[in-house]
Amino acid sequence: MDWCNWVPLKCNIFVWRAEMDRIATVEALAKRGVLISDDMCFHCRSGPDSVDHLLVGCELALGLWEKISFWCRVQNFFAFSVRDLLEMSNYCNKGATEKAALQGIVVIACWFLWVARNNHRFSGKRCCVDDIFSEVRSTSFLWFKQRSKFGEIVWLDWCKFVFM
Ligand SMILES: [Zn+2]
Incomplete structure (x- = not known):
């Protein structure tokens, strides 16, 4: 996996582990003999608590990817696995800066x-697509501004996904 250098290590490590199906979902725990009675996704209640469902197939994930594809103007944002998501930036028709940002x-x-x-499962805190999208867009702006070589970027350009 390509490490993204402007994103904190905890996030890179998380997706690296997710891609190998090594995060503590109910499905992964069951494979290791830890059985949890409520094995459904808390967001939609129609899929399993698994990496591919939570990050790719769940309606919450689909809604988020749709918003991100619209924001970053990436067409054909189709993914069937975490690997597909991580490779998205390699296959979009964008310049190097946009690719690094999208990654x-x-x-x-x-x-x-x-x-x-985790907030939903362990604290009963429900979250909607718009909340997560806002959080992704604002947090990624701060990190991109502070940690990449594009410290000059301003919020309005980030929201339009425009790089000068
Ligand atoms: Zn779900």
């Missing part, structure tokens, strides 16, 4: 989907 945004979005899952 990090995907990593951060995965991280926030996981945070939302």
Whole structure:
């Protein structure tokens, strides 16, 4: 996996582990003999608590990816696995800066989907697509501004996904 250098290590490590199916979902725990009675996704109640469902197939994830594809103007944002998500930036028709930005945004979005899952499952805190999207867009802006070489970027350009 390509490490994204403007995104904090915890997020990179999370997606690296997610891609190998090594995060503590109910499905992954069951494979290791830890059985949890409520094995459904808390957001939609129609899929399993698994990496591919939580980050790719769940309606919450689909809604988030739709908003991100619209924001970053990436067409054909189709993914069937975490690997597909992580490779999205390689196959979009964009310049190097946009690709680097998009790569990090995907990593951060995965991280926030996981945070939302944990908040819901463990604290009963429900989250909607718009909340997660706002969080992804504002947090990624701060990190991109502070940690990439594009410290000059302003919020309005970030919201339009425009790089000067
Ligand atoms: Zn779901």
